[in-house]
Amino acid sequence: MSSRTVSRRALLQGALVAVAFNPVSRSWASTLEAGAVPLPPLDGELLMDTASRTASAEDFGHILHRTPWAVLVPGSVEDIVAMVRFARRQGMKIAAARGLGESHSTFGQSQVPAGIVIDMSTLSTLHEVGDDSAWVDAGVRWHELLQASLPRGKSPPVLTDYIELSVGGTLSAGGIGGQAFRWGLQVDNVLEMDVVTGRGELVRCSRSRERPLFDAVRSGLGQFGIIVRARVRLVEVPPRARTYIALYDDLHRFMEDQRRLIEDGRFDYVEGSVVASNGGRAYQLEVVKYFTPGSEPHDARLLAGLGFQPGTLQVSDGSYFDFANRLAPLVELLKQLGVWGFPHPWLDMFVPARSAESFVQEVLSQTTEADMGQGPILLYPFRASELTAPFLRTPNDRHVFLFSLLRTAIPPTPENVASLVGKNRAIFDRLTAIGGKIYPVDAVPLSPADWRRHFHPAWERFEHAKRRYDPDRVLTPGQGIF
Ligand SMILES: Cc1cc2nc3c(=O)[nH]c(=O)nc-3n(C[C@H](O)[C@H](O)[C@H](O)COP(=O)(O)OP(=O)(O)OC[C@H]3O[C@@H](n4cnc5c(N)ncnc54)[C@H](O)[C@@H]3O)c2cc1C
Incomplete structure (x- = not known):
């Protein structure tokens, strides 16, 4: 039995078993009392205990804490369809989140003060990992996808710096990393999605099918639909990565060099940061070249013409996976x-x-x-x-x-x-x-x-898409847009 099952069982202890919602008192009911509306049958569970609700009022920001009325742990996509429809009929709000207390939002973006948070982490099946694409549940983390695709020598072309984020969460935001100069963001590399709209309809969308929904949902901040599955692009990647880190004392030169590198494309990854140095600040270039053993990168050629401070260069080799997972x-x-x-x-x-x-x-x-x-x-x-x-x-x-x-x-x-x-x-x-x-x-x-x-x-x-896909504004209130 996994620790996840154990903790979920622990959370359930003492849980209220509701069978209905009373729209007059706006509260859950444990019997089908007069006027109460029965809850839809679910493959998963609707948790109402304090521990689950409190966990869903938490995110990585630890700044805002808005407690939902319940947490849906979906057992299927149909559960999400059923609960979005239910929420819409009862005038409740509903939003997806990475997991109980595991949301990487920093300001309550996935919290729902009067309604339901959907814990997407149970929808985490990798349905198909092929040569050019992978079809995965939205609760899958990029880390999990990468572990499944790398044995075939494939990776999503752009990865966030931290790969424990969910596919659905980053596709709702953007998904940027040091490969974005070449590939765009993760939203530019999703090929197809299954989405439960705010109307409670399950719709498949792509560039050639239901294009307006496809365009709305990518970086749509959860306003138009809950992404339940996505087909993401995979590309071939060499197994090794050589990382070059060097310091600049001149911001102008640092930014000029970065711009030159994203235009000439000599590296596969270009990032940078501002770091503390000698009581002041310096600018740190971080660039990476992927390679196959036997055809190592030519360091002098790659670094030619760059204006970093002599003596600050550090070069290190590692596997592609360790590079992608470097923050762990x-x-x-x-x-x-x-x-x-x-x-x-x-x-x-x-x-x-x-x-x-x-x-x-x-x-x-x-x-x-x-x-x-x-x-x-x-x-x-x-x-x-x-x-x-x-x-x-x-x-x-x-x-x-x-x-x-x-x-x-x-x-x-x-x-x-x-x-x-x-x-x-x-x-x-x-x-x-x-x-x-x-x-x-x-x-x-x-x-x-x-x-x-x-x-x-x-x-x-944006507003037109909201009217079309979520006319009663039930989805994702934590963004505070409407
Ligand atoms: C440590 C850390 C490192 C990060 N690094 C990067 C980075 O390198 N690059 C980058 O681009 N971003 C980065 N982020 C930001 C991250 O992309 C966002 O927080 C993003 O929202 C993903 O987080 P999540 O998967 O936990 O989603 P959540 O925080 O759970 O959700 C974020 C928003 O999307 C909505 N949402 C979640 N799932 C779905 C879904 N399936 N369908 C519809 N809406 C949904 C939620 O309701 C909420 O409004 C980082 C965040 C952290 C905390």
Whole structure:
């Protein structure tokens, strides 16, 4: 018996066994009392015990905690169809989340104060892993998919830095990593999806079938449907990866070199970050070349013309899987130290290349080490020409920089968290003024008016899709868009 089964059983202990919902008192009923509406029959379970509901009020941000009325642990896709229909009829909200307390949102995006959270982690079957694509449940983590595809020498072309995220969760957001300059985001590499819309209809969509739904759901922030399955692209990858890390003291040169590398494509992965160095800051280039043993990369040719500081270059080889899974040891350590459970008021931004240098400099000059709590600052570019999802909003420029302040609140006090969230909002206002966009997975309080500006000029299309696929606005209220 798995530990998952044991813990689920433990959660169920003391659970209320409801058979109906009373629409007048807006509460669950344990008998079919007068006026109560029976719950649909389910293959899985609808959990109403305090432990399950409290777990669903938690996410990686540890900032907002909104407790749902129940948690659906679906036993099938039909359960999701049935509960979305039920929620719609009863005027309840409903949203998908990675798992009980395992959501990687940072500001309650998957929480539901008056309704139902769907724990997608039980829908985690890899239905088919082929040569060019894999057909998987939305609750599958990228890590699991990679483990199944690598024996065939295949990988999703773009992976997030951390691969414990769910396929459904990242396809709802975007899914960016150091391969994005070549392949676009994960949403640009999904081929087909099964989606339960806010009307409670199960629809298969792709570029050639139900295209408006396909386009709405990719980076749709859970507003139009629950993704239940996805066919994601696989590409051939060599088994080894050589990583080059080097420091720059000049931001201008660092960003110029990064832009050159994403244009000439000499590496397979291009990222970068801002790091502490000699009491100040330096800019760290991180680039990777995949290879097959026997045809090792030619280091001098690959590094030719780059302006990093002599003596700072570090080169290391490892398997492709260890490279993709490189954050696992660090995450394990942070968990052991208890820091993983601290609040994370993250801020992820898409900055147009034309103003990126001055904007980054301005933000860094106002951001102290204490503001970061030793969390990383990411800075790397990708090419707008590779983007295909209309609701992934990025600045209008040929090159766009991801600039992320991945803060940990130390001390983890409400005052410190409030102060850091306030700083995020102030930076967001500056970002908007220069034509930047946020990557909306982070901790920035946004009003419906902010969201309209965020989606402009696609707001009307976004609203139209909402009317079409979720007319009663039952889906994913935690984003705060409607
Ligand atoms: C440690 C860490 C590292 C990260 N690294 C990266 C990175 O490198 N690149 C990157 O792009 N992002 C990264 N992220 C952000 C991540 O992509 C988002 O948090 C994303 O939402 C995935 O998280 P999740 O799978 O836990 O989904 P959740 O947090 O559970 O859900 C996120 C949102 O999507 C909705 N949702 C979830 N599943 C579905 C579904 N099946 N159908 C419809 N809507 C759904 C939820 O309701 C919620 O609104 C990182 C986050 C963390 C915490």
